[in-house]
Amino acid sequence: MRLTSERFQHSTETISRFFAIGLDALTLLAAEMIKPLDPQFMNIPAKILNDDRYMPYFKDCIGAIDGTHVDACVPVDDQVRYIGRHGTPTQNIMAICDFDMCFTYVVPGWEGSAHDSRIFQRAVNDPSCEFPHPPPGKYYLVDAGYPLQRGILKPYPETRYHLPDFARGNRPISGRREIFNKAHSSLRSVIERTFGVWKKKWGILRKMPQYTVSKQCVIVVATMTLHNYIRRHPSRVDREFNACDMDANFVHRQAYELRVTRNRRATNANPNIDPVTIEGSGANEMSALRDFIADQLQHDHRYNIFY
Numbered sequence: 001m002r003l004t005s006e007r008f009q010h011s012t013e014t015i016s017r018f019f020a021i022g023l024d025a026l027t028l029l030a031a032e033m034i035k036p037l038d039p040q041f042m043n044i045p046a047k048i049l050n051d052d053r054y055m056p057y058f059k060d061c062i063g064a065i066d067g068t069h070v071d072a073c074v075p076v077d078d079q080v081r082y083i084g085r086h087g088t089p090t091q092n093i094m095a096i097c098d099f100d101m102c103f104t105y106v107v108p109g110w111e112g113s114a115h116d117s118r119i120f121q122r123a124v125n126d127p128s129c130e131f132p133h134p135p136p137g138k139y140y141l142v143d144a145g146y147p148l149q150r151g152i153l154k155p156y157p158e159t160r161y162h163l164p165d166f167a168r169g170n171r172p173i174s175g176r177r178e179i180f181n182k183a184h185s186s187l188r189s190v191i192e193r194t195f196g197v198w199k200k201k202w203g204i205l206r207k208m209p210q211y212t213v214s215k216q217c218v219i220v221v222a223t224m225t226l227h228n229y230i231r232r233h234p235s236r237v238d239r240e241f242n243a244c245d246m247d248a249n250f251v252h253r254q255a256y257e258l259r260v261t262r263n264r265r266a267t268n269a270n271p272n273i274d275p276v277t278i279e280g281s282g283a284n285e286m287s288a289l290r291d292f293i294a295d296q297l298q299h300d301h302r303y304n305i306f307y
Contacts, residue, residue: 001015001016001019001209022222023215023218023219023222026221026222026225026226027218027221027222027225029225029229030221030222030224030225033224033225033228033229033232034103034104034105034106034221034224034225034228035104035105035132036062036063036098036104036132037098037102037232039132040135041062041134041135041138044059045061045062045098045099045100046099046100047099047100047190048061048099048187053183053186053187054183054187057183057293057296057297058183058187058293060137060138060139061138061139061140061141061153061187062098062134062138062139062140063096063097063098063099063104063140063141064096064097064140064141064142064187064188064190064191065094065095065096065120065140065141065142065146065152065191066094066095066116066142066143066188066191066192066195067092067093067094067095067116067119067145068092068093068095068195068199068255069084069086069090069091069092069093069112069257070090070091070093070199070205070206070208070220071088071089071090071091071205071206071207071208072089072090072091072112072208072213072216073089073208073209073210073211073216074089074213078111078213080113081111081112081113082111082112082113083112083113084112084113084114086112088112089112090112091108091109091110091111091112091208091213091216091217091220092110092111092112092113092114092116092119093106093107093108093109093110093220094106094107094110094116094119094120094123095107095191095194095195095224096132096140097190097191097194099190100231100232101190101193101194101197101231101241101244102194102227102228102231102232103194103198103224103227103228104132105131105132106220106221106224107119107122107123107129108217108220108221109213109214109216109217109220115145116145116146117145117146117147117277120142120146120147121147133151134151138151139151139152139153139286139289140152140153141153141154141184141187141188142154142188143155143161143188144157144161144277145277146277147277147278147279147280147283148279148280148283148286148287149279149280149281149282149283149286150280150281150282150283150285150286151282151286152280152286153184153286153289153290154286155180155181155184155185156177156180156181156290156294159177159178159181160173160178160181160182161181161182161184161185162185163182163185163186163189163249166178166182166185175298176294176295176297176298177294179294179297179298180290180293180294180297183297189249189251192251192255192256193244193250193251193252193255194227195254195255196240196244196251196252196253196254196255197227197240197241197244197252198223198224198227199252199254199255199257200240200252200254201223201227201230201240202223202226202227204219204223205219205220205223206254206257240252
């Protein structure tokens, strides 16, 4: 606020007032921007359709779900709830993105100690959250921290999954499970890349000012709205997005800041931060689909990119 006040030669009160007006406007715009462009998911995403690594194996995939953390500024009495494995107060955010690196759904405001699966279950089961359930036959990709259930496809457990795990060492990929997990991880990495662009662009997410928690949630939604607007603008000239477009494996390092899955240090205040993930309705159906895709990947001789 002080820097902006100096730049435009207005009082901090004026800057603060217009900042609030801007947030309100972006909140209204969010209803139009943070949603799927194809709400019925009738078309196969171009990233899958035009890439032999994923087509036709993942032709019914419509996006990826994951959680991330941003800095939170909360009163001392509330800090315990907001401190998880990362060691500082954060806001845990669940988001869905499409394969054009745009956010299509967001649940902000959860304390940093909340587990991803808990946030997911609340979003899916509470009608007021308006979770965009996939139509029959379609599904989202998630990591191992989420339940396997109808419309939600997770990797094989107790099997190498994250791309850096495959890059380290000389052990080749072996077996259908590892082949599937690497393909799944490669496609799901779009959510990491999306988080990276978002956090790289908006420094306020890395050092949140002393606003109320509700206003901090609004800032998350507002910055995601701007993220989508920039991505969908016809010019598409943007430094952060361009870095990802030029390299399919590039992820801005900010994507991994404050990530629970990157820092496994538990805190005494949160001894039960890892609840057992219980598979949901339709788990057998999705397990069969996972096996079917894994068999296709293993036996299709054209498909050797992940070996």
